[in-house]
Amino acid sequence: MRKWQQKITKKQILFFLILFISFIGSLLFVNLNHSLYDRPIAKVINSTEVERNEITDQYDNVDYQITEELTAELLNGGENKGTLLTIINEYTESEAINHHFETGDEIFLSIDINQQTGEVEDVKRDKFVVFALWIFILVLIAVGKKQGVYSFISLAVNALILSVALDIYLYNSDYSLLVISGISVVIFTILSLLMVNGRNEKTYAAIIATLLGTLSSLIIAYLALHMTGEQGLRYEEMSLSTRNPQIIFMAGLLIGALGAVMDVAITMSSSLFELYEKNNQIDLKKLKQSGLEIGKDIMGTMTNIIFFAYVSGSIPMMLIYMKNDLPLGNTLTLNLSIELARALAGGIGIVLTIPIAIYISIFFIKRKRV
């Protein structure tokens, strides 16, 4: 214990102090920021169920339609602050769109102040987002210490770049989203890999392998789409946006597989360089063989990562389709075709990156030898 105490430097104390202050500060902020919102916010102080009806829809799904009476105290709105409102709230027990509220919940309302009543519009979620953010930061720092802090900074920087890139796209629609994503991908790759591994040949090899791997998976995906005339792809479920779904699909493909491809590239180049450093005279053929062995081991789990990250999001919508008695074939193609295509193309990128990373690492190693 004493040894541990001695290790704490002034810098660390400062760091934890800042961390602690921002932790407390942000939690206080999201719990007291009601007056900053234009929309009326109220806190539920009592909730009574007034009616509960069993309802059966045309597909024989049984659910409950519930009406509750809420008493809520207005938390903003200047002089009206503190007004007690009586609100009628209706929801189904499934809670797919409307929610049940309990004492303590904070909700956005549209209000009629004279009648002292209002209607529920949305839930105040900012404090939960901040709460989840802090859980993530604290776990990351507890586990990763210094590297945890770096990981967080790197994620935050990436999120910022992504947001800026999207803004550039939205305000200058004459630039293609693909070009913008392409440029962002180059920036992401260079920044992330340099931050994780520092400036050395293994990082350079990984950067080149990542870019080539991503590019080739994009080309293969594009050719496959072109050759088949996009047969089997259904963009309908993506149509939230008014923008061209094909372009968004390709850009999503580019960015989505990037993390996995970077991971493969850096794993491959690090291990090959390590093998070389352990034995400078190692035969290149042998090096290639070892590289392939490592590649085989990581291929499965890496393709799994993007597969599940993509496909799982379709679960709620698929359930709704099935509960509404839509044919299984339609349910699958409408909800899964896009995600599956993305996962498959990403998988192609991951697998291709393995030999690409091997050849590029060997190229760098050869140069080092000469």
Add this chain to the structure above:
Amino acid sequence: MNVLVLLSIILFVLMTLIGGKKGVKTFIALFLNFGVLLITILIMNDPNASPPVLLTLIACVIISMITLFFIHEVNSKMLVAFFSTIATTLLLLFLILIITERSMIQGFGPEESDGLYIFSLSISLDFVEIATSVIIMSTIGAILDTAVAISSPMKEIHIQNPTINRKDLFKAGMTIGRDILGTSTNTLFFAFFGGYLGLLIWLKDLDYSVGEMINAKVFSAELIAILIANTGIALVIPIAAAMSAYYYVLKQTKEK
């Protein structure tokens, strides 16, 4: 020809060329995992089925078994990875359930309901549980990957230093874990963002202010999912390191 069929064929050929026999197995495993996911959804659809969260847990156990034991083999590295994945998933499950329940991010936001009016939504499904299942399912691949990335090299360290004690072995595992933390969180982060790209563009098109955005269900649900999923990756590191240290040393003393 169907795009999906063509892409599957390309992936299969590449996996076979590069991975040989293991590549074929990897492709089959991917296919089987997809099957497990579909069957889970089909069972969830049955009104008398077990709660979605329980079904998801069972699905995760099967998916982990396919990914670890089928592609590789049943050995101490994979067993440790398996149990640390399950332990992390269980831990994460409670965290997600609590946050989803309180923040009400399940189901669909008002922005999405325009496209939903043709459907009946009174369908006796607990959407809090469904939302929890989605987050768990989307993270399982990444948790598995990190667990193996810890348990495998720790085994190597233990083989090369058979006299190492649990504490030092655990420390070595944590060092490995810290090195991969950055790339692992990055991998999942980009995978999520690639999927949400359409949604993000659409939200930006709606001209939401920061305050509206962060409280909107569609956005906060995705953000919370990313944060919890990445928390899961960080959590599996000490769990896998501790389990590896405990099990490898235990096995060694038993063998003596």
